[in-house]
Amino acid sequence: MTYTGVVTTGGPADVRETSGLTISKVSVGTIDNNAYLLRCRATGEQLLIDAAADPQTLLALAGDGGLASIVTTHQHWDHWIALPEVAEATGARTYAGRDDIDGIKARIDVPVDDGDTIRVGEVELTARHLVGHSPGSIALVYRDPEGTPHLFTGDSLFPGGIGNTEKDPARFASLLKDLEEKIFGELPDETWFYPGHGGDSTLGAERPKLPEWRERGW
Numbered sequence: 181m182t183y184t185g186v187v188t189t190g191g192p193a194d195v196r197e198t199s200g201l202t203i204s205k206v207s208v209g210t211i212d213n214n215a216y217l218l219r220c221r222a223t224g225e226q227l228l229i230d231a232a233a234d235p236q237t238l239l240a241l242a243g244d245g246g247l248a249s250i251v252t253t254h255q256h257w258d259h260w261i262a263l264p265e266v267a268e269a270t271g272a273r274t275y276a277g278r279d280d281i282d283g284i285k286a287r288i289d290v291p292v293d294d295g296d297t298i299r300v301g302e303v304e305l306t307a308r309h310l311v312g313h314s315p316g317s318i319a320l321v322y323r324d325p326e327g328t329p330h331l332f333t334g335d336s337l338f339p340g341g342i343g344n345t346e347k348d349p350a351r352f353a354s355l356l357k358d359l360e361e362k363i364f365g366e367l368p369d370e371t372w373f374y375p376g377h378g379g380d381s382t383l384g385a386e387r388p389k390l391p392e393w394r395e396r397g398w
Contacts, residue, residue: 185380187214193241197221199326200303205374206241209233212377213258216332217241218322220301227251227300228266229320229332230376235262239269247272251298253334253376254317255283277309280316292318294362308362310336312355313343319363331373331383337363339381341393352397360390 183196185205189212193204204217213232219225226242227249247270252260254277263286267274275298276284278291292298294309298320306321313335320332335343337359345351369384 185374193217198322198324198330200324201300201322201330203330203374204241206237208237209258209261211258214374214376214378215241216374218300218303218305219245220303223301225301227298227305228272229253230259230334231261231263231266232259232376233262235265235269238262238266242270246270249298249300250274251292251318251320252276252280252284252286252288253319253332254314254336255280256314256335257285259334259376260284260286277307277314277316277318279309279311280314283314308358310355310358310362312336312345312351312353312358317343321367328370328372329367331363331367331371333363333373333375335376337373337386338375338377339379339386340389341398345398347398349397356390356394364390 187194187205187207189207193206195204202219206215209232215232216229218227225248226245228247229251231250250272273289275290275292276288281288292307296307298305308319310317317336322330342355371383374380
């Protein structure tokens with residue numbers, strides 16, 4: 181089956197294979213939160229992005245392979261409400277952006293800064309700090325050596341716009357600047373991105389809309 185990125189809460193995972201990772205996407209919780217399981221194809225080690233809700237669903241997704249790591253993209257409750265239970269059940273090492281840790285009511289083992297590397301098996305993910313939706317939001321970049329880059333954006337970038345900055349001009353300007361410099365400025369159009377809610381997109385599909393986003397202010 182071809183990966184589409186379209187998932188529904190309570191439905192099956194959508195799965196895609198890259199040269200180094202198997203990426204499984206599920207929707208959990210009451211507001212369509214996405215969670216992503218990354219499995220290193222060489223070692224079987226697994227990393228979860230956002231233990232957002234429905235811990236039993238996430239534990240079943242991980243299966244017998246367990247979890248080595250859990251990354252929380254930002255401090256908003258709907259992205260970590262299942263983190264305490266999933267981390268305790270698996271013993272996973274937990275990561276979050278340094279400036280968001282105080283807002284996460286769960287154990288965070290490793291504070292993450294811009295440019296830090298997080299490994300899953302033999303695969304390296306690069307963290308990018310994007311300020312605006314929250315103070316410490318992070319995105320994760322996987323540069324597939326045999327294919328297109330993959331980008332996990334949390335709630336900082338969606339198809340059709342940047343993350344919610346609550347009509348705060350300073351926060352909006354900060355997030356748009358970080359996205360333009362660290363994401364659109366460094367990654368090619370074919371980069372596939374996976375947001376914290378809803379469907380996926382590519383940077384090429386969204387890049388022409390940047391002036392419109394700047395003009396409308398959200």
